[in-house]
Amino acid sequence: MEELVHRAQQGDDGAFERLYREHVGRVYALCLRLTTDARAAEELTQDVFIRVWTRLGSFRGDAAFTTWLHRLTVNVVLHQKRSALRRELRVVTEDPEVLEEMSPAAPAERAMDIDDAIAGLPPGARTVFVLHDIEGYRHEEIAELLGIAAGTSKAHLFRARRQLRRVLEP
């Protein structure tokens, strides 16, 4: 991987395309789960890799390339959605109990696909859940990324998990 990154940094287009091929699925999945919109996720995936190309020179290898890439992806998605996301988070965090009431109505009578269930979470809770339980971010990191308190991140996560348990109950 390091060799591929190094070659891409030197302007090797073939190496950059291989990096893209190896990571596009992870990037798209993350964009899709954060936005729940396939078209937006595709456009954001494009933005991410264009950003990767323009910033590859600044990647020094202090962290793994995948870590750098995923953080960049999260930043691109959050930047794109920041205004709306902040509005949504503010509404939810002012009264955390409202979160469940705001949830899109879930079809309770059928077994749901887990990605459908995640997509049905309120935006703030979904973002925290995806970052924490799927991407492995810590609450402190999520708090920094989203500009919220770590306690708020935990509250979102707990409620997201509770909602998912109920929705996914066989």
Added chain:
Amino acid sequence: MTDHLHETEMAAYIDESASDAVRSTVAAHLAACPMCAAEVRRAVSLAARLSSVPRSIDPPRDPWPEIRGEIQRERRRRAARWTMGSALLAAAAVLLVMSVGRQARNPAPIAAQGSGALAEWRRVEPAYERSESEMAGTIAQGKTELTPTTVAAVQKSLATIDSAIAEARAALDRDPSNEALARLLVSAHERKVDLLARATRAMSGT
């Protein structure tokens, strides 16, 4: 039983990160509380389902062609910015040399100077023309990023200026000491550089 387990206790119990003391407290609570026991079963089930969530999903349509196209456009923009910057720098250096030379010898207009300014111009003219040529090349490579109307206007203006340059140079060849002709030539080159710089800026989006 009114005090149910908190999410943190439940999570720690499920992922086995709870201390022995907490673990035994939770176990005792679960034995006595069907609600929490059911919640823990659902949490275990959710954790199991999460572990099978695909971390990678192929996009329905491969966005690589768009990414590659944008990268190529960005390359051209960068090349244009670099070329414009270096060419303008070269052109500015040429003009500075002429200006300093002129002021050092005589603050009067170029037409009133001796043959020094003219000789100075002749010495630096090739560098000036190289700069113009580089900018023109960059514009030719990236002209698809300009509207057809802009391309046509630039080409028409360039043709006019090139014609003026050619006429001034031919006249200067016939009358090599004519400072007025030299000033005309310099002015035409300045206009050409200005036009090329504006076209390159429009192309690079700056």
